[in-house]
Amino acid sequence: MPLELTAEQQAIANGIRGEGAAMAMRIVAATARLMEAPSLIPIASAHIDGALYHGDSGTLFAEKLVAGDARVAVRATLNVGSIDLTGCSKNLLPLHERAMARRMMDAYRKLGCEPSWTCAPYQAGHRPARGTDVAWGESNAVVFCNSVLGARTNRYGDFLDIACAISGYAPYYGFHRPENRRATVVFDVSGLDPAFLRSEVAFPILGSLYGRELGDAVGVVAGITADPGEDALKAFGAAAASAGAVGLFHVAGVTPEASDLAAALQHQPPLAVIRVTGAMVNDSRRRLSTAVTMDRLDAVAIGSPHLSVEEFDRLEALIAGRHLKMPLYACTGRHALAALEASGSRAALEACGVVIVADTCVVVTPILPDIPGAVLMTNSGKFAHYAPGNTGYGVIYGSMAECVTSAVEGRPILGAAG
Numbered sequence: 269m270p271l272e273l274t275a276e277q278q279a280i281a282n283g284i285r286g287e288g289a290a291m292a293m294r295i296v297a298a299t300a301r302l303m304e305a306p307s308l309i310p311i312a313s314a315h316i317d318g319a320l321y322h323g324d325s326g327t328l329f330a331e332k333l334v335a336g337d338a339r340v341a342v343r344a345t346l347n348v349g350s351i352d353l354t355g356c357s358k359n360l361l362p363l364h365e366r367a368m369a370r371r372m373m374d375a376y377r378k379l380g381c382e383p384s385w386t387c388a389p390y391q392a393g394h395r396p397a398r399g400t401d402v403a404w405g406e407s408n409a410v411v412f413c414n415s416v417l418g419a420r421t422n423r424y425g426d427f428l429d430i431a432c433a434i435s436g437y438a439p440y441y442g443f444h445r446p447e448n449r450r451a452t453v454v455f456d457v458s459g460l461d462p463a464f465l466r467s468e469v470a471f472p473i474l475g476s477l478y479g480r481e482l483g484d485a486v487g488v489v490a491g492i493t494a495d496p497g498e499d500a501l502k503a504f505g506a507a508a509a510s511a512g513a514v515g516l517f518h519v520a521g522v523t524p525e526a527s528d529l530a531a532a533l534q535h536q537p538p539l540a541v542i543r544v545t546g547a548m549v550n551d552s553r554r555r556l557s558t559a560v561t562m563d564r565l566d567a568v569a570i571g572s573p574h575l576s577v578e579e580f581d582r583l584e585a586l587i588a589g590r591h592l593k594m595p596l597y598a599c600t601g602r603h604a605l606a607a608l609e610a611s612g613s614r615a616a617l618e619a620c621g622v623v624i625v626a627d628t629c630v631v632v633t634p635i636l637p638d639i640p641g642a643v644l645m646t647n648s649g650k651f652a653h654y655a656p657g658n659t660g661y662g663v664i665y666g667s668m669a670e671c672v673t674s675a676v677e678g679r680p681i682l683g684a685a686g
Contacts, residue, residue, distance in 0.1 A: 271300050277308055280435060288338025292434035299428055300439035309401050309440045313343040314433035315389050315413075317405030318426035319376040320632055321350040321369035329427060330375035333434065338379055341436035345384040345394045347406045348574075349373045350633040353385070354605060357597070357625040360634040369633075379430065385627035386601025388502065388574040390417060393603070398524050401444055403432035407515075408506035408573045408650065414516040416501050418524035420444050423515050443516055449525060450534040451488035451518050454541040455481070458491030460549065469553070469667045471496065472649030474544070475504035477552035479512030481542055488518040488532035495522050499576055506573050507649025556652040559643045559662030562682075566642040566661070568675045569630050570668060571599030572650040577607045579668075583622075584613055586672040592621030593678030596671070597636070599629040621675070631658045645680060647671050 273281065281293040300308055318326065350369035351359060361369060377383055384392050387406050390413065396402050398418035404410050405424045413419045422442040424432060432438045443449055455478055457465065464470050478487065489504075501519070508514040518526035526532035575583070575598055583598065598617070600608075605626045608614040614624060630636050631654045636644070644661035646652055647668045655663050664680050673681040 271297065271305060271307065273297060273308065277437060286337040288333045288336025289434050291333065291336060292338060292431040293437070295428060295431040296435050296437055296439065300441070303439050303441045305439035305441040307440045308437040309444060310436060311342055311403045311432060311438050312400045313394065313396055313402045314340070314429055315345050315347060315394065315402075315404040315406060315409050316376065316381055316429045316433060317347040317424075318430050319346050319349050319373055319381070321365065321372050322426075324368050326426065327368045327372040327375065330372055330379070330430070333430065334375050334378045338434045340380040340430075340433040342433055343394070344381040344430070344433040345386075345389040345392070346376055346381045347385070347409065348387050348628045348632060349385055350628060352625060352627045354602065354626040356605070357623055357635055359628070360638070376430070379434070381433070384601060384603070386574050386603065387572070387629070388576070388601060391574065391576050391603060392601055401438065403429055403438045405429035407509035408502065410515055411505035411509045411517065412502055414443055415505055415518065415523055416498060420449070449486065449516060450536065451486050451526070451532040452539045453482055453485050453487035454490050454529070454538045455487045456490045456541060456543045460491070460544060460546065462493075464549070465492065467667070468647070471500040471504040472507045472647070472652075473549060473553045473556065475507030476511045476556060476649045476653070477544065477548060478504070478517065479508035479510065479514050482508075482512055482514060484513035484515065486516050486518070488520055488526055488529060490520045490529055492519050492522060499579060502573050503649060507653070510650045510653040553665065556649060556665035557663055558652070558656050559664050560641075561643070562664060562680055564641075564643045565594055565645055565664070565674055565678070565680050566639050567595050567597065567636055568645045568671045569597040569599070569636070569651060569655075570647055570671055571597070571625070572629055572631060572648040574629070575600040575604060577604050580604060580608060580613060580617075582668060583672065584617060586669055587617070587620050587622070587676075589616075590620060590676050592675040594675040595623055596621065596675040597623045597625050597630050599625040602626055631655055636661065645671050645674050
Protein backbone atom coordinates (compact mmCIF):
# COMPACT_ATOMS: atom_id res chain seq x y z
CA MET A 269 0.00 0.00 0.00
CA PRO A 270 1.56 3.34 -1.01
CA LEU A 271 2.16 5.91 1.70
CA GLU A 272 -0.60 8.46 2.05
CA LEU A 273 0.00 11.60 4.08
CA THR A 274 -2.78 13.12 6.12
CA ALA A 275 -3.94 16.64 5.25
CA GLU A 276 -1.89 18.04 8.16
CA GLN A 277 1.25 16.14 7.14
CA GLN A 278 0.89 17.26 3.53
CA ALA A 279 0.43 20.84 4.66
CA ILE A 280 3.69 20.67 6.64
CA ALA A 281 5.47 19.20 3.60
CA ASN A 282 4.06 22.06 1.52
CA GLY A 283 5.49 24.69 3.87
CA ILE A 284 2.73 25.74 6.24
CA ARG A 285 5.26 25.69 9.11
CA GLY A 286 8.17 27.05 7.07
CA GLU A 287 10.79 25.62 4.75
CA GLY A 288 12.77 23.90 7.50
CA ALA A 289 9.78 21.90 8.72
CA ALA A 290 8.81 21.19 5.10
CA MET A 291 12.25 19.71 4.41
CA ALA A 292 12.03 17.62 7.59
CA MET A 293 8.61 16.25 6.66
CA ARG A 294 9.77 15.40 3.15
CA ILE A 295 12.73 13.47 4.60
CA VAL A 296 10.46 11.50 6.94
CA ALA A 297 7.98 10.75 4.16
CA ALA A 298 10.72 9.63 1.77
CA THR A 299 12.12 7.31 4.43
CA ALA A 300 8.66 5.88 5.06
CA ARG A 301 8.30 5.09 1.35
CA LEU A 302 11.72 3.40 1.29
CA MET A 303 10.76 1.29 4.30
CA GLU A 304 7.32 0.56 2.81
CA ALA A 305 5.63 2.02 5.86
CA PRO A 306 1.89 2.44 5.32
CA SER A 307 1.66 5.67 7.31
CA LEU A 308 3.36 8.13 9.61
CA ILE A 309 2.68 8.10 13.35
CA PRO A 310 2.95 10.95 15.86
CA ILE A 311 5.87 10.73 18.26
CA ALA A 312 6.13 11.89 21.85
CA SER A 313 9.85 12.69 21.90
CA ALA A 314 13.20 12.29 20.17
CA HIS A 315 16.83 11.79 21.12
CA ILE A 316 19.16 13.29 18.55
CA ASP A 317 22.44 11.62 17.60
CA GLY A 318 23.12 13.86 14.60
CA ALA A 319 24.81 16.68 16.53
CA LEU A 320 28.15 14.82 16.64
CA TYR A 321 30.53 16.33 14.09
CA HIS A 322 31.58 13.94 11.30
CA GLY A 323 32.18 16.54 8.61
CA ASP A 324 31.12 19.98 7.46
CA SER A 325 28.03 18.70 5.65
CA GLY A 326 26.37 17.81 8.96
CA THR A 327 26.90 21.32 10.28
CA LEU A 328 25.58 22.88 7.08
CA PHE A 329 22.50 20.63 7.16
CA ALA A 330 21.64 21.73 10.70
CA GLU A 331 22.21 25.37 9.83
CA LYS A 332 19.94 25.02 6.78
CA LEU A 333 17.17 23.80 9.09
CA VAL A 334 17.78 26.82 11.34
CA ALA A 335 17.69 29.16 8.34
CA GLY A 336 14.34 27.60 7.39
CA ASP A 337 12.92 28.56 10.82
CA ALA A 338 12.61 24.94 11.90
CA ARG A 339 11.88 24.09 15.54
CA VAL A 340 11.37 20.73 17.15
CA ALA A 341 7.71 19.83 17.63
CA VAL A 342 8.39 17.41 20.51
CA ARG A 343 10.85 17.10 23.36
CA ALA A 344 14.28 16.41 21.87
CA THR A 345 17.38 15.69 23.94
CA LEU A 346 20.87 15.76 22.44
CA ASN A 347 23.37 12.93 22.33
CA VAL A 348 27.08 13.60 22.84
CA GLY A 349 28.75 16.31 20.79
CA SER A 350 32.39 16.60 19.76
CA ILE A 351 33.32 19.23 22.36
CA ASP A 352 33.16 19.22 26.15
CA LEU A 353 31.41 22.57 26.60
CA THR A 354 31.68 22.28 30.41
CA GLY A 355 35.45 22.69 30.21
CA CYS A 356 36.14 19.55 32.24
CA SER A 357 38.33 18.10 29.48
CA LYS A 358 40.09 19.29 26.35
CA ASN A 359 40.07 17.67 22.94
CA LEU A 360 42.63 17.63 20.15
CA LEU A 361 40.40 18.62 17.23
CA PRO A 362 42.10 20.90 14.68
CA LEU A 363 40.85 24.50 14.64
CA HIS A 364 38.55 24.18 11.60
CA GLU A 365 36.92 20.97 12.84
CA ARG A 366 36.53 22.44 16.33
CA ALA A 367 34.82 25.54 14.95
CA MET A 368 32.46 23.50 12.77
CA ALA A 369 31.67 21.15 15.65
CA ARG A 370 30.79 24.14 17.84
CA ARG A 371 28.61 25.60 15.09
CA MET A 372 26.80 22.28 14.80
CA MET A 373 26.12 22.10 18.54
CA ASP A 374 24.88 25.70 18.48
CA ALA A 375 22.56 24.97 15.54
CA TYR A 376 20.85 22.08 17.30
CA ARG A 377 20.20 24.24 20.34
CA LYS A 378 18.65 26.89 18.07
CA LEU A 379 16.33 24.18 16.74
CA GLY A 380 14.98 23.86 20.28
CA CYS A 381 16.80 20.70 21.37
CA GLU A 382 17.74 20.30 25.03
CA PRO A 383 21.52 20.60 25.57
CA SER A 384 21.71 17.34 27.50
CA TRP A 385 24.77 16.10 25.56
CA THR A 386 24.56 12.55 26.85
CA CYS A 387 24.25 9.07 25.37
CA ALA A 388 22.20 8.10 28.44
CA PRO A 389 19.22 10.49 28.33
CA TYR A 390 17.22 7.96 30.35
CA GLN A 391 19.52 8.77 33.29
CA ALA A 392 18.90 12.50 32.80
CA GLY A 393 15.12 12.36 33.13
CA HIS A 394 14.12 11.59 29.53
CA ARG A 395 12.12 8.41 30.10
CA PRO A 396 9.16 7.96 27.74
CA ALA A 397 6.34 5.82 29.04
CA ARG A 398 5.89 2.19 28.07
CA GLY A 399 4.16 1.85 24.72
CA THR A 400 4.97 5.42 23.69
CA ASP A 401 6.20 5.96 20.11
CA VAL A 402 9.40 8.00 19.95
CA ALA A 403 12.26 8.59 17.50
CA TRP A 404 15.58 8.00 19.20
CA GLY A 405 19.10 7.84 17.80
CA GLU A 406 22.31 6.41 19.36
CA SER A 407 22.51 2.65 19.60
CA ASN A 408 22.62 2.21 23.39
CA ALA A 409 19.89 4.81 23.95
CA VAL A 410 17.67 3.05 21.40
CA VAL A 411 18.11 -0.40 22.90
CA PHE A 412 17.56 0.89 26.45
CA CYS A 413 14.47 2.82 25.40
CA ASN A 414 12.94 -0.22 23.70
CA SER A 415 14.05 -2.87 26.16
CA VAL A 416 14.16 -1.35 29.63
CA LEU A 417 11.58 1.43 29.30
CA GLY A 418 9.29 -0.39 26.89
CA ALA A 419 8.83 2.65 24.65
CA ARG A 420 8.92 2.09 20.89
CA THR A 421 11.59 3.35 18.54
CA ASN A 422 13.67 2.20 15.62
CA ARG A 423 17.37 3.01 15.31
CA TYR A 424 16.98 6.47 13.81
CA GLY A 425 20.16 7.57 12.10
CA ASP A 426 21.73 11.00 11.88
CA PHE A 427 19.50 13.67 10.33
CA LEU A 428 16.44 11.42 10.17
CA ASP A 429 16.24 11.78 13.96
CA ILE A 430 16.04 15.58 13.82
CA ALA A 431 13.66 15.41 10.86
CA CYS A 432 11.28 13.30 12.95
CA ALA A 433 11.63 15.69 15.90
CA ILE A 434 10.82 18.74 13.75
CA SER A 435 7.94 17.15 11.86
CA GLY A 436 6.60 15.40 14.95
CA TYR A 437 6.16 12.15 13.01
CA ALA A 438 7.99 8.90 12.28
CA PRO A 439 7.40 6.09 9.75
CA TYR A 440 5.20 3.30 11.08
CA TYR A 441 7.41 0.24 10.68
CA GLY A 442 9.88 -1.90 12.61
CA PHE A 443 9.70 -1.74 16.39
CA HIS A 444 6.75 0.65 16.33
CA ARG A 445 4.65 -2.38 15.31
CA PRO A 446 3.83 -4.69 18.25
CA GLU A 447 4.27 -7.90 16.25
CA ASN A 448 7.90 -6.97 15.47
CA ARG A 449 8.74 -6.76 19.17
CA ARG A 450 8.25 -10.50 19.71
CA ALA A 451 11.31 -12.44 20.84
CA THR A 452 12.17 -15.19 18.38
CA VAL A 453 15.37 -16.46 20.06
CA VAL A 454 15.86 -17.64 23.65
CA PHE A 455 19.30 -16.75 25.06
CA ASP A 456 19.48 -19.13 28.01
CA VAL A 457 22.05 -18.29 30.71
CA SER A 458 20.62 -20.60 33.36
CA GLY A 459 23.61 -22.93 33.09
CA LEU A 460 26.15 -20.28 34.09
CA ASP A 461 27.73 -19.84 37.51
CA PRO A 462 25.37 -17.67 39.64
CA ALA A 463 28.39 -15.84 41.07
CA PHE A 464 29.39 -14.78 37.56
CA LEU A 465 25.88 -13.55 36.82
CA ARG A 466 26.02 -11.39 39.94
CA SER A 467 29.38 -9.87 38.97
CA GLU A 468 29.87 -6.48 37.32
CA VAL A 469 31.64 -7.96 34.29
CA ALA A 470 28.84 -10.37 33.42
CA PHE A 471 26.58 -8.04 31.49
CA PRO A 472 29.09 -6.43 29.11
CA ILE A 473 30.49 -9.90 28.34
CA LEU A 474 27.06 -11.44 27.85
CA GLY A 475 25.87 -8.43 25.85
CA SER A 476 28.79 -8.73 23.48
CA LEU A 477 28.09 -12.45 23.03
CA TYR A 478 24.37 -11.78 22.55
CA GLY A 479 25.04 -9.17 19.86
CA ARG A 480 27.35 -11.46 17.89
CA GLU A 481 24.97 -14.41 18.14
CA LEU A 482 21.69 -12.61 17.39
CA GLY A 483 22.68 -9.76 15.05
CA ASP A 484 19.49 -7.76 14.60
CA ALA A 485 17.09 -10.44 15.88
CA VAL A 486 14.92 -9.89 18.95
CA GLY A 487 15.75 -12.29 21.75
CA VAL A 488 14.85 -12.97 25.35
CA VAL A 489 17.41 -13.68 28.06
CA ALA A 490 16.25 -16.55 30.26
CA GLY A 491 17.81 -17.66 33.52
CA ILE A 492 18.30 -14.30 35.29
CA THR A 493 16.79 -14.89 38.74
CA ALA A 494 16.88 -11.30 40.06
CA ASP A 495 16.62 -7.83 38.53
CA PRO A 496 20.27 -6.83 37.89
CA GLY A 497 19.47 -3.09 37.91
CA GLU A 498 19.53 -0.43 35.23
CA ASP A 499 23.31 0.01 35.07
CA ALA A 500 23.74 -3.70 34.29
CA LEU A 501 20.97 -3.63 31.67
CA LYS A 502 22.53 -0.48 30.22
CA ALA A 503 25.88 -2.26 29.90
CA PHE A 504 24.28 -5.35 28.34
CA GLY A 505 22.34 -3.37 25.75
CA ALA A 506 25.26 -1.14 24.82
CA ALA A 507 27.54 -4.12 24.24
CA ALA A 508 24.85 -5.99 22.30
CA ALA A 509 24.11 -3.00 20.08
CA SER A 510 27.84 -2.54 19.37
CA ALA A 511 28.74 -6.16 18.68
CA GLY A 512 25.54 -6.73 16.69
CA ALA A 513 22.68 -4.56 15.49
CA VAL A 514 20.44 -5.16 18.48
CA GLY A 515 17.64 -2.66 18.95
CA LEU A 516 15.49 -4.58 21.43
CA PHE A 517 16.05 -7.38 23.91
CA HIS A 518 13.91 -8.86 26.66
CA VAL A 519 14.91 -10.35 30.01
CA ALA A 520 12.34 -12.82 31.30
CA GLY A 521 10.89 -11.64 34.59
CA VAL A 522 12.71 -8.30 34.44
CA THR A 523 11.94 -6.08 31.44
CA PRO A 524 8.46 -4.62 30.92
CA GLU A 525 7.35 -6.72 27.94
CA ALA A 526 8.68 -9.96 29.44
CA SER A 527 6.75 -10.67 32.61
CA ASP A 528 7.77 -14.23 31.85
CA LEU A 529 9.33 -16.17 28.99
CA ALA A 530 6.00 -16.83 27.28
CA ALA A 531 5.08 -13.13 27.29
CA ALA A 532 8.37 -12.18 25.60
CA LEU A 533 7.72 -14.81 22.92
CA GLN A 534 4.15 -13.53 22.52
CA HIS A 535 3.08 -17.08 23.35
CA GLN A 536 4.68 -18.56 20.24
CA PRO A 537 7.53 -21.12 20.06
CA PRO A 538 11.03 -19.68 19.57
CA LEU A 539 12.82 -20.12 16.29
CA ALA A 540 16.05 -20.94 18.14
CA VAL A 541 17.44 -21.51 21.63
CA ILE A 542 21.03 -20.57 22.49
CA ARG A 543 22.24 -22.27 25.65
CA VAL A 544 25.15 -20.17 26.88
CA THR A 545 28.08 -22.14 28.31
CA GLY A 546 31.09 -21.15 30.35
CA ALA A 547 33.30 -21.70 27.32
CA MET A 548 31.21 -19.24 25.32
CA VAL A 549 31.52 -16.68 28.12
CA ASN A 550 35.30 -17.12 28.31
CA ASP A 551 35.60 -16.69 24.55
CA SER A 552 33.45 -13.54 24.66
CA ARG A 553 35.61 -12.05 27.40
CA ARG A 554 38.80 -12.79 25.45
CA ARG A 555 37.39 -11.05 22.39
CA LEU A 556 36.88 -7.82 24.35
CA SER A 557 40.65 -7.50 24.87
CA THR A 558 42.46 -6.59 21.65
CA ALA A 559 45.80 -5.35 22.98
CA VAL A 560 48.84 -7.13 21.56
CA THR A 561 50.52 -7.04 24.95
CA MET A 562 48.99 -7.26 28.42
CA ASP A 563 51.95 -5.66 30.19
CA ARG A 564 51.55 -2.10 28.88
CA LEU A 565 49.00 0.55 29.85
CA ASP A 566 48.65 4.14 28.63
CA ALA A 567 45.17 5.14 29.83
CA VAL A 568 42.03 3.91 31.55
CA ALA A 569 38.60 4.98 30.32
CA ILE A 570 35.13 4.21 31.63
CA GLY A 571 31.69 5.63 30.93
CA SER A 572 30.29 4.27 27.69
CA PRO A 573 27.36 4.63 28.07
CA HIS A 574 27.86 7.64 30.31
CA LEU A 575 28.43 6.95 33.99
CA SER A 576 25.47 7.25 36.32
CA VAL A 577 25.68 8.91 39.73
CA GLU A 578 25.64 5.43 41.31
CA GLU A 579 28.60 4.37 39.17
CA PHE A 580 30.51 7.47 40.26
CA ASP A 581 29.79 6.54 43.88
CA ARG A 582 31.35 3.13 43.23
CA LEU A 583 34.31 4.70 41.44
CA GLU A 584 34.98 7.05 44.35
CA ALA A 585 34.74 4.18 46.84
CA LEU A 586 37.20 2.06 44.83
CA ILE A 587 39.74 4.89 44.51
CA ALA A 588 39.40 5.62 48.24
CA GLY A 589 41.45 8.79 48.01
CA ARG A 590 44.46 7.14 46.38
CA HIS A 591 46.50 9.00 43.75
CA LEU A 592 46.36 7.57 40.23
CA LYS A 593 49.60 6.99 38.34
CA MET A 594 47.69 6.54 35.09
CA PRO A 595 45.02 8.87 33.63
CA LEU A 596 41.51 7.57 34.26
CA TYR A 597 38.98 9.22 31.96
CA ALA A 598 35.44 9.10 33.36
CA CYS A 599 32.85 10.05 30.73
CA THR A 600 29.46 11.33 31.82
CA GLY A 601 26.66 13.78 31.18
CA ARG A 602 25.82 17.13 32.73
CA HIS A 603 23.11 15.57 34.88
CA ALA A 604 25.71 13.48 36.73
CA LEU A 605 28.29 16.28 36.71
CA ALA A 606 25.87 18.57 38.56
CA ALA A 607 25.36 15.93 41.24
CA LEU A 608 29.12 15.41 41.56
CA GLU A 609 29.68 19.13 42.02
CA ALA A 610 26.89 19.42 44.59
CA SER A 611 28.33 16.60 46.69
CA GLY A 612 31.99 17.62 46.39
CA SER A 613 32.84 14.39 44.61
CA ARG A 614 34.07 16.11 41.46
CA ALA A 615 36.83 17.92 43.33
CA ALA A 616 37.77 14.79 45.27
CA LEU A 617 37.98 12.64 42.14
CA GLU A 618 39.96 15.21 40.16
CA ALA A 619 42.38 15.61 43.08
CA CYS A 620 43.13 11.89 42.78
CA GLY A 621 43.84 12.21 39.05
CA VAL A 622 40.48 11.37 37.44
CA VAL A 623 39.81 13.28 34.23
CA ILE A 624 36.07 13.86 34.01
CA VAL A 625 34.81 14.11 30.43
CA ALA A 626 31.36 15.65 30.01
CA ASP A 627 29.21 16.33 26.91
CA THR A 628 31.23 13.82 24.86
CA CYS A 629 33.48 10.77 25.27
CA VAL A 630 37.01 9.69 24.44
CA VAL A 631 35.96 7.34 21.62
CA VAL A 632 34.02 9.86 19.51
CA THR A 633 36.38 12.85 19.68
CA PRO A 634 40.19 13.05 20.03
CA ILE A 635 40.91 13.41 23.75
CA LEU A 636 43.35 10.55 24.31
CA PRO A 637 46.99 11.35 23.46
CA ASP A 638 48.19 10.07 20.10
CA ILE A 639 50.67 7.37 21.21
CA PRO A 640 51.87 4.64 18.83
CA GLY A 641 50.88 1.18 20.07
CA ALA A 642 48.95 2.63 23.01
CA VAL A 643 46.79 0.45 25.26
CA LEU A 644 43.53 1.41 26.96
CA MET A 645 41.86 -0.43 29.82
CA THR A 646 38.09 -0.26 30.19
CA ASN A 647 35.13 -1.97 31.81
CA SER A 648 32.86 -0.97 28.91
CA GLY A 649 31.89 -3.49 26.26
CA LYS A 650 31.05 -0.58 23.95
CA PHE A 651 34.44 1.11 24.47
CA ALA A 652 36.12 -2.26 23.92
CA HIS A 653 34.34 -2.62 20.58
CA TYR A 654 34.94 0.87 19.21
CA ALA A 655 38.22 2.02 20.76
CA PRO A 656 40.65 0.16 18.45
CA GLY A 657 39.12 1.59 15.28
CA ASN A 658 38.28 5.06 16.61
CA THR A 659 41.34 5.79 18.75
CA GLY A 660 44.04 3.37 17.60
CA TYR A 661 44.39 2.08 21.15
CA GLY A 662 44.44 -1.62 21.87
CA VAL A 663 42.08 -2.66 24.66
CA ILE A 664 42.36 -4.60 27.88
CA TYR A 665 38.92 -5.40 29.29
CA GLY A 666 38.42 -5.59 33.04
CA SER A 667 36.05 -4.77 35.87
CA MET A 668 35.81 -1.28 37.36
CA ALA A 669 37.86 -2.53 40.31
CA GLU A 670 40.56 -3.79 37.94
CA CYS A 671 40.50 -0.50 36.03
CA VAL A 672 40.97 1.50 39.24
CA THR A 673 43.73 -0.74 40.60
CA SER A 674 45.53 -0.55 37.26
CA ALA A 675 45.31 3.25 37.23
CA VAL A 676 46.66 3.39 40.80
CA GLU A 677 49.54 1.04 39.99
CA GLY A 678 50.23 2.42 36.49
CA ARG A 679 50.15 -1.03 34.91
CA PRO A 680 47.52 -3.65 34.02
CA ILE A 681 46.28 -5.50 37.09
CA LEU A 682 43.72 -8.20 36.42
CA GLY A 683 42.05 -10.08 39.25
CA ALA A 684 41.62 -7.05 41.51
CA ALA A 685 38.84 -7.45 44.04
CA GLY A 686 36.12 -4.90 44.60
